[in-house]
Amino acid sequence: MVQAASFCLLLLSGTFDISSSLTYYHVSASMTWQKAQTYCRSNHIDLATVDSMATVNVLNKSYQSMIPANGSMWIGLKRSWSWSTGESLNYTLWTTGQPNASNSEAACGLFDSKGWSNYYCSNKFGFYCFDEDSSNASKTYILITVSKTWKDAQTYCKQYHTDLAIINNSEDSAAFPVNAAYVWIGLISSYWSDGGFSSFRYWAQDNSESSLDDTCTAMDNHGKWISKQCNLKMSFICYGGES
Ligand SMILES: *[C@@H]1O[C@H](CO)[C@@H](O)[C@H](O)[C@H]1NC(C)=O
Ligand SMILES: *[C@@H]1O[C@H](CO)[C@@H](O)[C@H](O)[C@H]1NC(C)=O
Numbered sequence: 001m002v003q004a005a006s007f008c009l010l011l012l013s014g015t016f017d018i019s020s021s022l023t024y025y026h027v028s029a030s031m032t033w034q035k036a037q038t039y040c041r042s043n044h045i046d047l048a049t050v051d052s053m054a055t056v057n058v059l060n061k062s063y064q065s066m067i068p069a070n071g072s073m074w075i076g077l078k079r080s081w082s083w084s085t086g087e088s089l090n091y092t093l094w095t096t097g098q099p100n101a102s103n104s105e106a107a108c109g110l111f112d113s114k115g116w117s118n119y120y121c122s123n124k125f126g127f128y129c130f131d132e133d134s135s136n137a138s139k140t141y142i143l144i145t146v147s148k149t150w151k152d153a154q155t156y157c158k159q160y161h162t163d164l165a166i167i168n169n170s171e172d173s174a175a176f177p178v179n180a181a182y183v184w185i186g187l188i189s190s191y192w193s194d195g196g197f198s199s200f201r202y203w204a205q206d207n208s209e210s211s212l213d214d215t216c217t218a219m220d221n222h223g224k225w226i227s228k229q230c231n232l233k234m235s236f237i238c239y240g241g242e243s
């Protein structure tokens, strides 16, 4: 059984007001996160992205009553550190105690002379882009000293270079300039199934962003988010275009 709900959401983008109509679909069949993703992609657009308090309220209003006291429904957020390019991490330089569980919304990666740490994506820092030499796969890193949010830094690097800096092996690490100040690199945790970027988070207490890796996100009966093993089966919320 599929229940559809239509809403008008006012999305703010830069200085423009874009009115966009999204339809959410609750699918009551129980599936793993992966299977739910496949289902949403074949029947709608994708698992639901929840990018604002307005969407939280809309989903909570529509589906809260269907969620038992200790139950939940999958949404489209998967927690796993990856590179801005979408590639997985095969080499890490986290400083001790990082990624840091107490920074519950700190989903983006910083570099300083000690190594990597996670921080709030909406803060502004300088950043490193890279250019890839396709003939020998070597990387050149370019420091941009203008402070930007992680997302704006990524946009800039994709426009003028290859992407935000990836440090993927010891050769990259040796080529990467040591910098005493904090700068963004291409590390991002928790990607949305539809590939869109939203740093909005609505974790229930004790469900911090980086305490666990490779877990999937579900909405509880307060509209808040909790981490669950991706192979658990539960109902889920897809989104589609206008119905
Ligand atoms: C939910 O709560 C009910 C009643 O307390 C219990 O029987 C059931 O096992 C719980 N389910 C989960 C998934 O914890
Ligand atoms: C890490 O390894 C996986 C599996 O081999 C690969 O798909 C991925 O591209 C690698 N990441 C990078 C940054 O090369």
Ligand SMILES: *[C@@H]1O[C@H](CO)[C@@H](O)[C@H](O)[C@H]1NC(C)=O
Binding pocket: 097, 100, 101, 102, 103
């Ligand atoms: C996380 O990092 C902050 C500073 O960035 C620090 O104040 C806090 O104690 C750290 N918490 C843990 C659990 O490492």
Ligand SMILES: *[C@@H]1O[C@H](CO)[C@@H](O)[C@H](O)[C@H]1NC(C)=O
Binding pocket: 133, 135, 136, 138
């Ligand atoms: C890769 O090739 C470029 C020129 O094509 C050269 O400048 C650079 O040193 C090479 N890097 C490596 C690691 O061989």
Ligand SMILES: *[C@@H]1O[C@H](CO)[C@@H](O)[C@H](O)[C@H]1NC(C)=O
Binding pocket: 087, 137, 166, 168, 169
């Ligand atoms: C990452 O490192 C591995 C092993 O050194 C290499 O095979 C792969 O091509 C690298 N990927 C990128 C994107 O640099």
Ligand SMILES: *[C@@H]1O[C@H](CO)[C@@H](O)[C@H](O)[C@H]1NC(C)=O
Binding pocket: 056, 057, 060, 061, 064, 221, 222, 223, 224
């Ligand atoms: C979700 O709805 C329930 C019941 O109406 C309410 O108690 C709860 O505060 C709502 N949560 C949010 C985030 O609005």
